[in-house]
Amino acid sequence: MDERLRHRAAAVAFLVTLAFLYPTLAVVDELARHLGPALLPLHLFAVWLLAVVAMALLSRRPGRGEEP
Amino acid sequence: MNLTGIAFLTALAYLALLFLLALYADRRAAAGRRLVAHPVVYTLSLGVYCTAWTFYGSVGLAAERGVAFLPIYLGPTVVAFLFPLLHLKLLRVSKAYGLTSIADFVAARYGKSGLLGGFVTLVMVAGTTPYVALQLKAVAASLEAMLGDEMARALHGFGADTALLVAILLALFAILFGTRRIDATEHHEGMVFAVAFESLVKLAAFLAVGLFVVYGLVGGFGELHRRVVAAGLEELLGFAATGFTYTDWFGYTLLAALAFIVLPRMFQVAVIENLEIDHLRTASWLFPLYLLAINLFVLPVALVGRLAGRGGDMLMLELPLAADARFFAFLAFIGGLSAATAMVIVATVAVATMISNDLVMPALLRIPRLGLERRPEVPGLVLGIRRTAIVLLMLAGYGVFRLAPPDLPLVRLGLVSFVAVSQVAPALLFGLYWRRANLAGAVAGLGVGMLLWTYTLVVPMAAEAGLLDRSLLEGGPFGWDLLRPQALFGLEGLDPVTHAVLWSLGANVVALLVISLTTEADPLQRVQALFFVDVHYGARSVRPWRGEARVAALQELLARFLGPGRTAAFFRREGRRRGRELLPSDRVDAELVQSAERELARAVGATSARLVVGSVVRGEVPGPESLLELLDETSQAIEYSQRLEQKSRELERLAAELRAANARLRQLDALKDEFIATVSHELRTPLTSIRSFVEILRDHPDLAPAERQRFLAIVAEEVERLGRLVDDVLDLSRLEAGRMEWEVGLHDLREIVETALVRAGGLLRGRGVEVTTDFALARAPLVCDRDRILQVLFNLLSNAAKFAPPAGGRLHLELRSLGAQYLVRIEDNGPGVPPELRDAVFEKFRQGARALHDKPRGSGLGLAVCREILRRFDGRIWCEDSRLGGAAFCFTLPAAETLRRAG
Incomplete structure (x- = not known):
């Protein structure tokens, strides 16, 4: 696991933390008043899933002949 | 057969299956065909984080407070994304020093301090006992839910205690698969495989029951949403229903993240049981996916429960039972049983190792009268301590389960544990990233944190249970309003757990920082700090040592703890490393002493190993000046190495750029050659034509005028073509060179x-x-x-x-x-x-x-x-x-x- 992967992991963790906490959560909760009550759980699970996909792609081991 | 018999038989059959699986994995490992050497198995073993709390407690909480259950999983999700940073370092340090538990890890970082190791162990015992109680409570409650009230009463009438029975069975399992060998760093592959299997079972059970509840009982998510809105329950989906402020939400997320790092069972599976560091790469995304999947149906199941007018921790069981869907009820029961048993087994093995290596053995070794290091029965003694600790832990958990009020929610018990164990996180994290953090700071931080944990969380629980005067909560001790346990110094409006987290962790961190900055660490601590913080740069501790000792003394000592076979293998390995056989009469050097200490640490922990080796291999550690000299030299060497690494990376980058530029130049050179060849060809064609016609005109003066005129026209045309070609070449060269006006x-x-x-x-x-x-x-x-x-x-x-x-x-x-x-x-x-x-x-x-x-x-x-x-x-x-x-x-x-x- 090289330094680039460490930086990528830190970036994903930081962005996810931002999306999971205040003030993002407050904005989503406010939007939920207009767009429907299920928006908050949908937001949390969607961010969760997106972050998993992003991390899976970023932590992929480079193939032969690929740049690490 | 009635439901009671089936439930009991199912539970027993399931535990028997776990025994068989663990045995099979252990045998495969002994034959060199490891079942657990796969990143997916490693990731699944991390699923031990999801206990009965997840399976039952989260649904109960969601039925009351919507998404309030989620921060407990969001925190670990963020930590999992940080595996390539944080856990990579934890693993490298752990593997380099043969560390056996979180207490061992923290003690080793702060100068192999027995005091700190023991303190951390006590904290972990305090934090794990309510957690074990939570699991027993969940299993007992789920069994009773399966039996029905009447049956449960009848069973109690015969004096049968399901929780006690479960506790005994689990203790047996933990002893069989967690304490078979003295070497605590040797992987418990059978146990890990069984835990990974349980993770799979509870996930499958949760998803199956969730799908049944949502699609079988309600008709899908769309219909569920419609009914929730029709019943006026949509408020459960919003943030207001959580009863949290945004500070509470943050506090719970932080708490869960820290607890995930330091919980004994998590440290055990994530760090101690890890077989390959590279497994972190897969776990960093697969584990968050696991958490997501297991939480997917929590809220929907809770909402269906509310629509049916139900609530509480047992909704996962009660909903299928109410619909007479026995298959799904059994699935839920097995899922909950999996979640509870996995946690109890791993946690008791981990804490028992700490109790033996960081609490009891260091204490016994400090009693010279016992002369423990000279007695041959030490390995048996260590294993006996661990087995006894498992039984005592299980009994303590059972005691807390019996003492706790019956209506105490599962989540509440779990959170008390979380806040206790998270007090170790500052010492661990500052120790990994800040060289200046020292033993005094770590002990002070942990002490202050635990005091505040007791005061802000345990005291109010005791008061609510009637064990203390309730007026303490409203008016504070001696009527001092500012000292109210749940509104300390006027900090009000927060959830009690957030309040406890902010005070205990805040004071813990402040104490650690202030004391570390105002006191000096002893040289050994500074050496250890250096090697822990800089482990990525290949730093490895070789403590300076001067003394008189022979290899024979060291051999005799190790044989007592590790047995003759392993001792002989160790000295063979050391001999190979030195290029010559080590003879009993040889003098030991500092490196051999350190290696022996590391080997011994795998069995009895770093603190005990230091005491044991120190007692036999008499020598002296050089004074602070010599140590600091070494420290300075090492620091310089590490910094130099870091600079070299940086330069090397720069050189690699420059070489890559040069290679690319060279390739481009070659390409341009080939293009230039082609261009010259083509221009020459294009010029020669009209020139040849002109020359031919001019020669005809020169050699045939008698040529007919019409013919002569035609040839001259061709010559003029070719000259014109030549002119155009030259113009184009000039234009193009000016354009490409940027010299065109x-x-x-x-x-x-x-x-x-x-x-x-x-x-x-x-x-x-x-x-x-x-x-x-x-x-x-x-x-x-x-x-x-x-x-x-x-x-x-x-x-x-x-x-x-x-x-x-x-x-x-x-x-x-x-x-x-x-x-x-x-x-x-x-x-x-x-x-x-x-x-x-x-x-x-x-x-x-x-x-x-x-x-x-x-x-x-x-x-x-x-x-x-x-x-x-x-x-x-x-x-x-x-x-x-x-x-x-x-x-x-x-x-x-x-x-x-x-x-x-x-x-």
Whole structure:
């Protein structure tokens, strides 16, 4: 696991933390008043899933002949 | 058979299956075919984080407070994304020093301190006991839910205690698979495999029951949403229902993240049981996915429960039972049993290892009268301590379960544990990243944190349970309002757990920082700090040591703890490393002492190992000055190594750039050679022709005048062609070198197009080409060099004329706007350009039609020149199919926007 992967992991963790906490959560909760009550759980699970996909792609081991 | 019998038999059969699986995995490992050496198994073993709390407690909480259950999983999700940073370091340190538990880890970082190791162990015991109680409570409650109230009462009437039975069975399992060997760093592969299997079972059970509840009982998510709205329960989906402030939400997320790192069972599976560091790569995304999947149906199941007028921790069981869906009820029961048993087994093994290695053994070794290091029964003693600790822990958990109020929610018990164990996180994290953190700071932080944990969380629980005066909560001790346990120093409006987290962790961190900054660490601590913080740079601790000792003494000592076989293997390994056999009469050096200490630490922990080795291999540790000298040298070496690494990376980058530049230069060189060869060829062709005709004229003065005139015309034409070629070469070289002089001004593209058409008129008429035009714009103002654009147009028109068929040639010229640009399109009915050559025709000396007509009709540079000129004015040129059947050459140029609008 090289330094680039460490930086990528830190970036994903930081962005996810931002999306999971205040003030993002407050904005989503406010939007939920207009767009429907299920928006908050949908937001949390969607961010969760997106972050998993992003991390899976970023932590992929480079193939032969690929740049690490 | 009735439901009672089936439930009991199912539970027993499931535990028996776990035994068999663990046994099978252990046997495979002994045969060298490891079942757990796979990143997916490693990730699944991390699923031990999800206990009965997840399976039952989360649903109960969600039924009351919507998404309030989620921060407990969001925190670990964020930590999992940080595996390549944090856990990578934890693993490297752990593997380098043979550490056996979180207490061992923290103690080793702060100078192998027995005091701190013992303190951390006590904290972990305090934090784990309520957690074990939670699992027993969940299993007992789930069994009773399966049996029904009447049956449960009948069972209690016979004096049967399901929780106690479960506790005994689990203790047996933990002893069998967690304490078979003295070496605590040897992986418990059977246990890990069983835990991974349980993770799979509870996930599958949760998903199956969730799908049944949502689709089988309600008819899908859409219908559930409709019913929730109709019943006025949609507020459960919003943030307000959580009863949290945003600070509470943050506090719970932080708490869960820290607990995930330091919980004994998590440290055990994530760090101690890890077989390959690279497994972190997969776990960093697969574990968050696991958490997501297991939480997917928590809220829907809770909502269905609320719609049915139900609530509480047992909804996962009660809903299928109420619908008489026994299969799904059993699935839920097995899932909950899996979640509870996995946690209890791993946690008790981990804490029992800490109790033996960091609490009991160091204490016993400090009693000289016992002379423990000289007794042969030490390995048996260590294993006995661990087994006893497992039984005591289980009994303590059972005691808490019996003492706790029956209506205490599962989540509440779990959170008390979380806050306790998270007190170790500051010492661990600051220790990993801050060299200055020292033992005094760590002990002070942990002490203050635990005091505040007790005061802000345990005292209120005891008061609520009636064990303490309730007035303490409302008025504070001695009526001091500022000291109210749940509103300390006036901090009000927060959830009690957030309140406890902020006070205990905040004070813990402040104490650690202040004390570390104001006190000096002893030299051993500073050496350890250096090697823990810089472990990524391959730092490894070799403590300086001077003394008199022989290999024989060390051999005898190790054999007592590790057995003769392993001791002999250790000395063989050390001998191989030195390139010679170690003889009993040899003197030991510092490195051998350290290696022996590390080997011993795998069995009894770093603190005990230090005591044991120190007692036999008498020597002295050099004074602080010598240690600091070494420290400085090592620091310099590490910094130098870091600089070298940095330089090496820079050199690698520069080498890659140079390789790329070299490849480009080679390509350009090849292009240059090709260009020279082609220009020479293009020049020689007309020159040969001119020379031939001039020689004919010179050698045949009697040539007929008409013939002479025809030859002279050919010579003139070839000279003209030569002139055009030279002009094109010069133009192209000036364009490519950026030396072309431009006369840029505001012009009208329509006027330029018309002028070009007039200039090419003679040529077009000469070849009999019929011209049609379509000018959609009255004016087309643009900023350009008029002569150069005229050159482009003339070039394209003359090309069209040249390639037109001898009879019936047609040319269509079009000018129109295309967004903010002008489009000029010149179409002919010539042979056209095959699609595969449409890009190539704009390269030097490439004539698309040459493939069709062998006779060259131009310099081969015209289109390349056109492309360069148009590029200069942000234009673009391309070739496509013509509606007339030949080629269509199109180019765009940006309009002078404001003027165009005005026009």
